[in-house]
Amino acid sequence: MSRPLSKHIDNAELDALMPTVPEMAPTLDGSSLDVTREIRQHVTACQECREKVQQYLFLVSPQPTEVRPAAARGPDCPEDIDWYDVVLGLWPEFKATQLLAHAAVCDHCGPRLRAATRLEGDPTPWEESFLAELRAPSNPVPGANAFWRLPRLQSLKGLTAALALVLIAGALTVRSSLLPPHLSGQEFVEFAVASHRQHAQGRLALDVRSDSQQALNEWFKAKSPFSLALPARSPLAAEQRPYRLEGARLVPVKAKTAVFIAYQLQTSTLQTTAASLTVIPDSVAVASGGTEAGFKKVTFHYSTAEGYKVVTWSLHGLTYALVSSEGNKTQRSCMVCHSALGDRDLSGTATPLPITPNPLDPFLQ
């Protein structure tokens, strides 16, 4: 049966003109092709339908993303996001969901997410054959001669550079054999508490004093041996935030360097109490022990040491220890990051530790 030429295009016909999801596309038989031809004839003749088809075409066939210029960073773009972490599921799911929702409509972050996603696709036949032809890596046996550790890309730079690297590699091997490789979870807790206590007693001066996240982040960028940044866009004005940053310093530990960040925590009675965040690469310490609160992508370890509440966790290559005198009924100290991330207020959230009477509670709650 022939389609009336004067009939305006309808939903199914518009779809039939431009099916866009290949796996959902209908298979057209001969008669369907005839109808499609008749729809096109109507669209050619009808200005109204032509505009609607063009509009729909605009949506479902946008400019190829590969040639679309990436946009500049917008005011809502999250800072310090490695989109590959998001793709790999290394972020908590609720946060990953927020990030994906942003990237979906952002021409700055979207292309970065897409690029990260494309690291994860199945290998193409060409990639398969490339991988199959690769030389198998040597088994890195601890204690083996350091010479085998030299990658060929270094040796290409010449014998002098190679010899220098051998000496460096040898020195590092000897050094690492003399020093314990890293702290245990409990040792890291003790280190963080000791730093916190020393600072509270005025025996650990800060290298930089500022209540500005941006200023501290600049300092981290210049001084920290590892990449570190505090979330810096709090939706709250400085005076409304439940904490006030004091400053930071570097603290040596096990021949490595930790970053110590001190801040004051505001209690509901408008008093303040000291809190600190100690950060170290997870090659030095991985959070463990204590009472665990596991989320899909991160596990928090709660413990009490020398009267302080300590929360440790490892995420994105770093291990954190948050030390405070806060009671177990609240987690206000976490807001130093969470308020800037726009997450829920943890001021009323209890810690998964036994709630024992705390002499400071009347002041802290």
Add this chain to the structure above:
Amino acid sequence: MFRVGKPIGLVVMRTASMWGNTSRSLVEDLIQAIYLKLWEGGRSLLREFAVHRPDAILGYLKKTAANTTHDYFKHLHSQASGGNNAHVSTLDVEPEAGQEVPGSQERVLFGIFLNEIDEHLKHGLTGPDRERDRTIFWLYFRQGMSTKEISTLPGINLSMKGVGSVIERLKYAIREQILGKQSGAEQDTEQDLKAIPAPISY
């Protein structure tokens, strides 16, 4: 390690490709460097991670591979540019990142049209998956990601077919919006969106 050799190799190869270099010997050397990094400290770090985050161990390995590769090229680049540049994190440099180009009129109009569609989605979608469905829609149409790529993202929790179903359902509603319900289906937007079966979840 044999089981993860291929994923690591693939990440190294693709990351190196982003920097415009897929020389076989370079990829082999980078893989070797990654193994070394993973073996540091008698693999204790790797073991601890595997114990604490068994679900994320492959992600950890891939992340290590990508970072090591990026670091190599950044180091090479900084040496080529004078050698004294401070170390930059993997967040600072992304080969695909471009510069803003002033929008043409067509681009501005397209932006307005996209906003209209987005408003329609925001108001028309209901239920617990409304944000997820909106995200899927734009990842597909605005960012050009495939249904397969979208289905692998965390929090999507749909198969490739399920993602396709969401897109088809929302496309139906958008077509209705564009056509102005001239086809006689005088339903409201919410009904439009509910008219198509929900996606298949797996």
